Amino acid sequence: MAKTVRMVAEILLDRCTGCALCVYVCPTVALTLRNRADDDPVGPGTRRVAELDESTCYNAQNCLEVCPEEAIVMHELDEPFRIGVDPKVVDREAIGRICSSAGYHPKQPVCFCADVTAGEIAASCLLGAATPGDISVMTGARTGCTELCNQPVLRLLAAAGHSDPPQDPPRGFQVYGIAAQGFDLLDESGHVDAAVAAEFPLYPLDRDLQALRGNFEGA
């Protein structure tokens, strides 16, 4: 599928202090800092300002959310554009291997905002994506709620050989890492260790994890 991008951000240079918070949260790494130019509007006295690459601004609005100066506004695009990856242009078996290794079915939706499947994330890896930012630029994933798809994106990247990608920019915090998941608690028998399960008596951990794997017997 594809995301239709309908808005673009604008940095209000008379308000921007160059604090870089927007740079640190942009999922497509479309923001950087630059020195103030002589012909920029008069600002709050700081030397640096944010600069936007409009071609990779996908209307995520993370920048708007974190800006402490209300120095970012959104504008409707005259011509919305669509982004996305067609998994059919990539080897199907290779997509299957990445998805299987990460624990997702290729058709499973992982980004519910941009309507992106695990297979499309895997395809973008095979087409050269090596970081979460690359994934976002190619598929539009992570540019909506930013929440749901975070772990599938990181796990699919890891399955494609890009474990623990570096922060981009280096001090940014678009992503941190792969969090614990239930399948980590399975032992060699494929079940949750009884001692672990006993620590959480309220939760049917093993039955739920078996169901997630498609085994509904006893669920």
Add this chain to the structure above:
Amino acid sequence: MRAAELPNVVAIRARDIDPGLPTPIWSSEPTWGPTDPEVVRSATRERLRGVEWSRITRGSTVNLLANPHGFALCGEAYVVMLEEIERDVVDRTGGRVRLRIAESMGHIENPDWMKIFDLAARFGDVAEVPQIGRGIEIDTRIGRFWLVRDLFSADHFIHTHVSEMREGYLHRMLDRLLKPFGMAYTRVETRSAYHFGYGPRTGQIVSRAVFESSFVQDRYTATIVLDTSPEGVIGVDADNDLDALNRRVSVNLLRNYGTLMRTLAEIDEVTVVFDGHGCFVYAYGAGVAFDNLLYGALDFLDLDNLALMAGLVSVLPTDRGLFLNLNPAIKCLVMNYMPGGVPFIGSIKNIPTILVDGPASKWLINDPCNPSLADYARHAPDLPGAMRDAEEIAGTDKVIIYDGVPGALNVSASLATHLLERAPAVAADVRDRLMPKWLQQRGLG
């Protein structure tokens, strides 16, 4: 035009569906109870007498953690509770209290609570802290997660909550009051793992593990909660022991929302109208979130039902109880007014949706969380036109409106008749069969 002004729309009281609802001590509507928030202040003060603040020393920093839902649902009552907590801590300990509001996509999903309630003037040091803010890694018994650093960048913190029934299909009323430790207080990594990494009755294990982590326990002091019913606030409760508090509040929640939830499940066909400030699953009618109708075809409070989110798997067995599908009774959706900020395209792909033209529809179409809305929704120039189209599409004149009104549902006369006919039998079933089962399954019986 507001949906409640449509011809043939009537209000039915939540109390007519569940006559056993307790009397509120505060409501945003005078019809249901006192509107003076000072009642809540007094109740908070009373409950705080039993709370121990000995961990807080003079001059130490204390983050008072709040959430947007508290402001949205309980408004001034929530603010007054927060004020009273701050006053109590300062008076009794000399600690320095800072208000921190845990947010998701706050600027899209929420009104500007800072301005509406003048929070900077009332609390001084106050900040909204989004889920995409700087994180901090913690270790738990089940592995590593990330919290939002600025919520916990203090010597201690106080957990606050509003005990309403939202996202029951996620937390399943297990460790209900712990949920913010797996969601609201965490970074996107943890939230994503909660949704994708565990089973449908097990996501809350993340909340439990995070709460029990040494990082959190080293800073935790107490929890204060506004206990609610569909009509408003029924009390203030507080405890240093979150588990004890959770047990008390969970029983109240099941008792005060269960009958209404299961009565909504009796709806056989309906058009849903959104006309208030809550995005899709977080739109409210009679104090009950829309998710309770959207997923209401299956009793997700019954833990015998796996209720796995159908969207998370590729192969769907048909056994009843295994999957949490969209409620087939919902035949059409009309969006007259609704904010964005929460993805809902996956749902409206399967339900005909009409967008009423106007500023709100423009806002929704540009929502980052629903960028393909324009591909799936049809337009109507005004609400009456949308309702005519909806009746034709849905094949029913039954309508329910989610407009944020507490204590009553605005519905079509036909749906009012249907619900009131079914309610007594549902109430009896909840009282005699479901409630004992729900309580027993959670060790609350």
